[in-house]
Amino acid sequence: MKRNMIMTVFITFAVLETQLQMKVVTAAHSNPNIVLILSDDQSWTDYGFMGHDVIQTPHLDKLARESVTFRRGYVPTALCRPALATIVTGLYAHQHRITGNDPATNSANLAHSERTGSDPREMLIANIDKYPTIPQMLAEKGYQSFQCGKWWEGSYLRGGFTHGMTRGFPKRGGRHGDDGLKIGREGMQPVYDFIDTATEAGKPFFIWYAPFLPHEPHNPPQRILAKYTREGLPESLSAYYAMCDWFDETCGQLLNKLDEKGIADNTLVIYVTDNGWIPNPNGGGFAEGSKLSPYEGGTRTPILFRWPDKFKPGERQELCSSIDIVPTILAAAEAEIPDNLPGLNLLSNLQEGTPIDRDVIYGESFAHDIADIENPQASLLYRWVIRGYDKLLLTYDGQLGRVKFPSQSGEPQLFDLKSDSKETVNLAAQKPALVKELRALLNEWYPVTERKVDAIATKVNSSEKKERKQELRKQ
Secondary structure (H helix, E strand, C coil): CHHHHHHHHHHHHHHHHHHHHHHHHHHCCCCCEEEEEEECCCCCCCCCCCCCCCCCCHHHHHHHHHEEEEEEECCCCCCCHHHHHHHHHCCHHHHCCCCEECCCCCCCHHHHHHHCCHHHHHHHHHHHHCCCCHHHHHCCCEEEEEEECCCCCHHHHHCCCCEEECCHHHHCCCCCHHHHHHCCEECCHHHHHHHHHHCCCCEEEEEEEECCCCCCCCCCCCCHCCCCCCCCCCHHHHHHHHHHHHHHHHHHHHHHHHHHHHCCHEEEEEECCCCCCCCCCCCCEEEECCCCCHHHHHEEEEEEEECCCCCCEEEECCEEEEEHHHHHHHHCCCCCCCCCCCCCCCHHHHHHCCCCCCEEEEEEEEEEEEEECCHHHEEEEEEEECCCCCCEEEEECCCCCCCCCCCCCCCEEECCCCCCCCCCCCCCCCCCCHHHHHHHHHHHHHHCCCCCCCCHHHHHHHHHHHHHHHHHHCC
8 A cells, every 4th residue: 555655646746747847848938839730722611610511620620619710711822832932931922933833844934044054943942042931030039940741942941941851852752842741641750759859949839731631642541531432422522521531630630749748828820721622523633713723712711820828719700811821920929020021910810809900812823834933924814802702803814834724705703702602603794893993902912914915925936926826816
C-alpha cells in the first residue's frame, strides 16, 4: 500500500511538472502561434458546415463552430499557383505577376530568356523574391516557420521559411512541391516534429499546411472510400467525396496536436482553399465554372479565423477575401504591415465583432500558361467585382495556352448572387447603369487596355498571329 502511495505521488508530481513546463513554454512568448490551413481544389459547398448532405467533415465542422466563419469568402484568382502566391504575399496576381501555373513556351517568353540568360521558369519564380512573404515578415518578430504541402516557388527557404519540406525547382519534381506533397497523404510527423521543436525553443511559430488534398489523384484509403461507395453514385464522385473526408481527417490530427501541446488557446488558426473544384460528371477532371474560372465554383470558399483567447465564434455575412489574410496575420503578431497591401486588417473586426467597412471585393482570371511573364494582361481572361450581392464579369482574350476555356461572347455578365448563386441569369442587358457603375470600380482597381487583342500581339511571330486570329474567329 505504501509503495502504491509513493508511486501515486510520484506520478502526480510528474504530471504537474509536465503541465508547468508546457505553461512555461507557452508563456515564453506572448505572440500567437499561427497555423494556416489550405485545402487544394475543393468546392465551397463541400463541407458539413456548409450544408453538404453526403461529405463528412467533422473536424472542420468543429473548427467552424469555434471560429469566426465567413461563408462568403473568396480567392481573387481560381488557380493554385497564383492563389497561393496571393495568400503568402497579400498581393493580387497582377501585382505579384505569378498569374498562372507555368510560362508558355512561345516567342515572347523565349525572347525574355535570351535577353536575361535565365530559364522562363526561373524568371517566374524570381517574382517571389520581389515582395515580402508572411514568413519573412514574421521572422522580424522572432517567429519560426514551417512549409509543408503545395509550394511552387522554389525551395521553402526562398519563401522565407526557416523550416520546410519542398526542395524546389530546378530539382526533379519541384514543380508542385516535391517532398512537401507527402504531408497528409503519408502522415503528419514532419509538422508534429516542427511544433515540438518550436515550442521547446519557446518560439512563436507559423505553419503553412497546404496538403495535396483533396486534389487529384483521387486515391483515398479504402477505409474512407468505403463510406462513399454506394449505388447510383459515380466512382469518380465517391473518390472525390472520400478525398474531402481524408483531408478533414488530417486537419483534425493537426488541431489535436495543438491541444496536446496545450497551445491551442494562443494559436490563430486560419482556413481557406486555393480554388474551387466541381467534379466532372462524366468522370475525371473538373467541370466548367469551377477551377480556373471566375464563377462562384472557382473563387468562393469559406474563410475561418479561430483564436480562442481573442475571438468569439460566430458566423459573418460580410464579404471576405484571401487578400485580407496577410494584414490580419501581421496585426495579430504585432508585426509591421506594408503600406502597399490591398487587403484589410480584420483583427479588430474579429476581436470586437464589428462589421467590416467594405462591401466590394475584386478578382481576376488568367490563362493557365503565362503568355508573357512581363505582361500580365497578355494572359488576362476575366476581371470581376462583387458589390454586396451584385457580381460583374468582364471578358478579355488573353492567350489561352494548353488549357482551353469555354468560348465567351465578350459581353458583360451581371449576376444577382442573392437569388442566383449558380449564376444562370445574366442581367447585364436589363441593368446597363449598374454594369457601368461596377465597370468603373474595376477600372479604378486594375486598369487594363480595353482592346480585344492586346499588346502581346506585337511580340509574337507571324505563325502565332495567324493561329490566334483563327482562334478568335472560332470564338
